[in-house]
Amino acid sequence: MFRKIAIVTGLGLALAGAAEAQTPRKGGTIRMTAPYGSSFTSLDIHTTQRAQDEIYAKALHRSLYTWDSAEGKPVPELAKEVTVSGGGLVYTFKLRDDAYFHNGRKMTADDIIWSYNRIMDGTKAYPGARFVRVIEGAAAVEKGQAKEISGLKKIDDFTLEMKLTEKVDPGFYFFTALTSIYPADEGAKESFIQHPIGLGPFKFVEHVPGSRIVLERWEKFYKPGKPYADKVIVSIMGEAAARDVAFRNKEIDTSVLGPAQYVAYQADPNLKGTIVEVAEVFTRYMGMNPAFKPFSDKRVRQAINYAIDTDLIISKLVKGKAYRATSWLPLTSPAYDKAMKPYAYDPAKAKQLLTEAGYPQGFEFEWTTSQNESWGLPIVSAVIPMLDKVGIKAKVKQVETAVLAEVVRTGDYQAFIYSQQSGPDPLAALKCFHSSTPQPACNYMNFKNADFDKILDEAGQADDAAKRTQLLQKANALLYEEAPVWFFNYNKAVMAVQPWLHGIQQNPTELTHQNTEELWVDETSPAK
Amino acid sequence: MPMLSFLIRRLLQSIPTVLAVVLLVFVLFSVVPGSIVSSMSDDADPQVELRLKQQLGLNDPVYVRFGTYIAKLATGDFGTSFRTREPVTAMIAKRAWPTLQLIFAAMAFSVVLGVPLGFIAALRPGGLVDSAAMVLAVSGLSIAKFWLGLVLMYLFALKLGWLPSFGYGDGGLKYLLLPAVTLGVSPMALFARTTRAAVLEIMTADFVRTARSKGMSETRVVKWHVMRNALVIILTTVGLQFGGLMGQAVVVEKLFSWPGIGSLLVDSVLQRDIPAVQGSILVVVLAFLAINLLIDVLYGVIDPRIRYA
Numbered sequence: 103m104f105r106k107i108a109i110v111t112g113l114g115l116a117l118a119g120a121a122e123a124q125t126p127r128k129g130g131t132i133r134m135t136a137p138y139g140s141s142f143t144s145l146d147i148h149t150t151q152r153a154q155d156e157i158y159a160k161a162l163h164r165s166l167y168t169w170d171s172a173e174g175k176p177v178p179e180l181a182k183e184v185t186v187s188g189g190g191l192v193y194t195f196k197l198r199d200d201a202y203f204h205n206g207r208k209m210t211a212d213d214i215i216w217s218y219n220r221i222m223d224g225t226k227a228y229p230g231a232r233f234v235r236v237i238e239g240a241a242a243v244e245k246g247q248a249k250e251i252s253g254l255k256k257i258d259d260f261t262l263e264m265k266l267t268e269k270v271d272p273g274f275y276f277f278t279a280l281t282s283i284y285p286a287d288e289g290a291k292e293s294f295i296q297h298p299i300g301l302g303p304f305k306f307v308e309h310v311p312g313s314r315i316v317l318e319r320w321e322k323f324y325k326p327g328k329p330y331a332d333k334v335i336v337s338i339m340g341e342a343a344a345r346d347v348a349f350r351n352k353e354i355d356t357s358v359l360g361p362a363q364y365v366a367y368q369a370d371p372n373l374k375g376t377i378v379e380v381a382e383v384f385t386r387y388m389g390m391n392p393a394f395k396p397f398s399d400k401r402v403r404q405a406i407n408y409a410i411d412t413d414l415i416i417s418k419l420v421k422g423k424a425y426r427a428t429s430w431l432p433l434t435s436p437a438y439d440k441a442m443k444p445y446a447y448d449p450a451k452a453k454q455l456l457t458e459a460g461y462p463q464g465f466e467f468e469w470t471t472s473q474n475e476s477w478g479l480p481i482v483s484a485v486i487p488m489l490d491k492v493g494i495k496a497k498v499k500q501v502e503t504a505v506l507a508e509v510v511r512t513g514d515y516q517a518f519i520y521s522q523q524s525g526p527d528p529l530a531a532l533k534c535f536h537s538s539t540p541q542p543a544c545n546y547m548n549f550k551n552a553d554f555d556k557i558l559d560e561a562g563q564a565d566d567a568a569k570r571t572q573l574l575q576k577a578n579a580l581l582y583e584e585a586p587v588w589f590f591n592y593n594k595a596v597m598a599v600q601p602w603l604h605g606i607q608q609n610p611t612e613l614t615h616q617n618t619e620e621l622w623v624d625e626t627s628p629a630k
Numbered sequence: 631m632p633m634l635s636f637l638i639r640r641l642l643q644s645i646p647t648v649l650a651v652v653l654l655v656f657v658l659f660s661v662v663p664g665s666i667v668s669s670m671s672d673d674a675d676p677q678v679e680l681r682l683k684q685q686l687g688l689n690d691p692v693y694v695r696f697g698t699y700i701a702k703l704a705t706g707d708f709g710t711s712f713r714t715r716e717p718v719t720a721m722i723a724k725r726a727w728p729t730l731q732l733i734f735a736a737m738a739f740s741v742v743l744g745v746p747l748g749f750i751a752a753l754r755p756g757g758l759v760d761s762a763a764m765v766l767a768v769s770g771l772s773i774a775k776f777w778l779g780l781v782l783m784y785l786f787a788l789k790l791g792w793l794p795s796f797g798y799g800d801g802g803l804k805y806l807l808l809p810a811v812t813l814g815v816s817p818m819a820l821f822a823r824t825t826r827a828a829v830l831e832i833m834t835a836d837f838v839r840t841a842r843s844k845g846m847s848e849t850r851v852v853k854w855h856v857m858r859n860a861l862v863i864i865l866t867t868v869g870l871q872f873g874g875l876m877g878q879a880v881v882v883e884k885l886f887s888w889p890g891i892g893s894l895l896v897d898s899v900l901q902r903d904i905p906a907v908q909g910s911i912l913v914v915v916l917a918f919l920a921i922n923l924l925i926d927v928l929y930g931v932i933d934p935r936i937r938y939a
Contacts, residue, residue: 140894313797
């Protein structure tokens, strides 16, 4: 069971509790915001893996699975029943026979097969290929050696068999919008990118590039009585200050808050109750390159963890909008070990470790960073004097976020500060540290440890869930000990939600990604 | 005929400018670090990234990419966006009208307020109106657009509730006002200062003194000699400001979620969507050149002594 520590603070808790007890109201408009840039990337959701795009895609499309925030795990969405056979490698899905695309056609197994074959088209490089590749024969399609994925078999219109290459939970692979199911006939047309058709609770009405997407209720949505709202408008609002004005002016229903706004909203009695928080599955850290001699020594890496007063930085600079990281797996991970304690702030211990490692006078390194306010230059600037106290000098190299992403993939750094997805699947998250994972994939510190590999391989083969969790916790503890990074924090996602909007799900994979069919507005909404 | 040959000559003169811009932008984005592939997500697949680079031609040598780009450009094809996989021309076409709306509205606001303000100030130099107008002008030039936009949002949307604080809505005046004023304040201040300086200079010119000595009334002197001559200078400033506004619109569009070329450019630069960046910049440059050409033509209309030399 996925642990959930999502919190609704203050008055919000009382209000939310009272509101959820009400009967959901039909009608009205939900006015969401997309805060991560000035545009949506594409209306072809198979082509884009930006969090920004999944906000609208959650209303428009459906995948084989969906993320259930209450359960804290992916659950079947387009299948009524799933049976597992073949030693955990064969999944048989009894599909819904009441799921209609927005053009009125009923979804069948052919649409799922068509969609996954499309994603594996090697000439198009769809990002969802990394998920679909887990199906047997998908890689052959990607390489152009086959036309269709051999591991997908249509038993009948509403029964689909899927054979996997490894023993994993397909829910973690097929719940994001990257693997959305398209209508086979329409999805192939050029016009699809201008007027997308999906299976979601809302159908496409209008896209004003750089401004908004408008969707309206799909009457033939398969969940009885849902969606509640008539319309969803997702406005693109990249500027936090502008969102703040619009939220206070009641023009929008949701607004993602940064650290400064988080403090301001907490201090404002009128806004405090609007705050919704969740520990997202992102770990912030300083990665250390083992090819840089001082960082090849575990004691040096541990010394850095002891030398930094992480709690102070989280409270003063990040304004409490983060949870202290103990090791790699975040609080909301099913394999998070709450008995683990983070590295204590202990400069004397850091000095001792540096001396033992042969660096009594410390050393100098270059620290590559972006300008990000939560895990970039401001944090680096605060850490530098702390490291200086134990003799370690850090030289800042500032780059754009796009450049930083390239730097970490190529290993062209001595140290860098970053935010990386560390869930929801703990096995996939820890695989980033497996020696078989190439550096550009997600093993950015080029971590290699035979003991770690062994534990993780055992976890991957474990049939018993408890045994698997135990092994994953062991691997996570080993990472703590090896300290390939300075464990900084787990992101606390914070969103202000107007009191008239109900049904918000505390989604740790990304708080802005809401199953819109669950949302409803009461009669106090200006857009009722 | 002289007009036509002037236009042809000016159009031909523009070609090297356009080519230089095309080359500069291409080279710049070929050497800056980062690529669309790494900016798409921090959780990507190296196999997909590799294929994406091949598919987008990012592994080709720079000269090959430039040759391909120029060949397409010659046929009016701006290429395909790396991000959206749509033709860049289609993307720009969707964004062009909102940007033009914003710029023309900002320009109208700044000319209608700035030019008369400068004129009135110059007619009574050192007076109360002059001092007030110049304080306003200096402030207008100094205020950061981002800050001004937020203040206007706070005042007119949140406090007074007269206007929406953001968005494009139906593209109507209600949504246009705040972004247009935010964008227009700085050129308004510039026009006020330029007009004042131009009028003051012309008021002391020999031909004005001659007109007065011939007994011409002050109203006629101002109307026939001062205004007409000042207009040439004002028009030059307006032309230059059009180009400037296209650049400044980036901030305003992002702040107000206005769906113009500016916000397209910002996201394209940040995500290294090179075809979209090149296309957007090229359109801005072409618009700048077209407006300056129009201004040159207008010179001849205002002052017949300037005839397409």
